Amino acid sequence: MGTQNNITWHKTTVAKKDRHHLNGHKSCVLWFTGLSGSGKSTLANAVDHELFSQGYHSYVLDGDNIRHGLNRDLSFGKADRKENIRRIGEVAKLFVDSGIIVSSAFISPFREDRELVRKMFAADEFIEIYLNCPIQICEYRDPKGLYKKARQGKIEDFTGISSPYEIPDSPEIIIETNNMTIEHSVKQILSYLKGKKIL
Template sequence: MERQNNIIWHHASVTKKGRHCLNGHKSCVLWFTGLSGSGKSTLANAVDHELYRQGYHSYVLDGDNIRHGLNRDLGFGEKDRKENIRRIGEVAKLFVDSGHIVSTAFISPFLADRDLVRSMFEEDEFIEIFVSCPLAICENRDPKGLYRKARKGQIPDFTGITSPYEAPIKPEITIDTNSMAIEASVQKILAYLKVKKIL
């Protein structure tokens, strides 16, 4: 408590609104959530590439990449999973404050954890994108071989197999990667950003 009492928030001289004016667009977080193998990272990077191509300031925070650095001290138990998502929320908030459109590709299986992150942002800054895909399809894709390991009991608490995935109740966007092509999915997301006057 004493440490917190001695920490005072320093207000930056350049505001988020000022960065929006400089960049020519607003900032937000595109929070991609879905089962392993649903296509979150693929879609997030495709969206980021198109934003970059069109001259927007953007970045991708990918679940595996973050665990190589910032969150390498965390495991996959419930407590560490919650902390993993909380940290990503804080990092995403910094990117949004810097004027970027940041895409985060994380399973983030629990509603409460995603709601906690949403509460960190202003209205319309947190855009939850449910990357929907049947478990059977995700397991058949199994790009990292994780489902095979989970079925053999080699990975405990694996989402969709031995740990639940709580699908979003009212996501801003739903993308069915089993039926929608990547190009159409990207355009659907960009269209939403334009409607919300972020782009």
């Protein structure tokens, strides 16, 4: 008999709507997806900084940081990448339940995995932000030297080189990071949140 048969979801006394009322804004996950070097972490942190400066409750879940702790037991093979995204989805869901606007910065290359995470959330709580940047630009930037290692065969299953990246079919927001400034990108995202009455 599996563990799932012996556990029951315990309802909390304080509801998500109560936390929204206290915070003065709704909660959601901003799911930044795109190639390595497209600017996910940079933009997620810029958005977080602006939200914080305006008095909103927010937090960033960054791919590399999570792999230092929670997901340090996972490789970069397809099965472990799938599990990586599932775990992050569950953590992001907890943040959203707590009333926080959480920015998740992960390559998350496969549509199926992103859609599974989307299904964890209520309508309008999952906001997919596709950072559209040509691979040539990402590889030129190569902030962590990963493309160079991938080209040398030192990294297997590297997205965009030896493993595919599946472009989102209908993301809520598209940011062309090779053509837009950080400031303009942040304004576009906050404008979307205000339009959806999250802020």
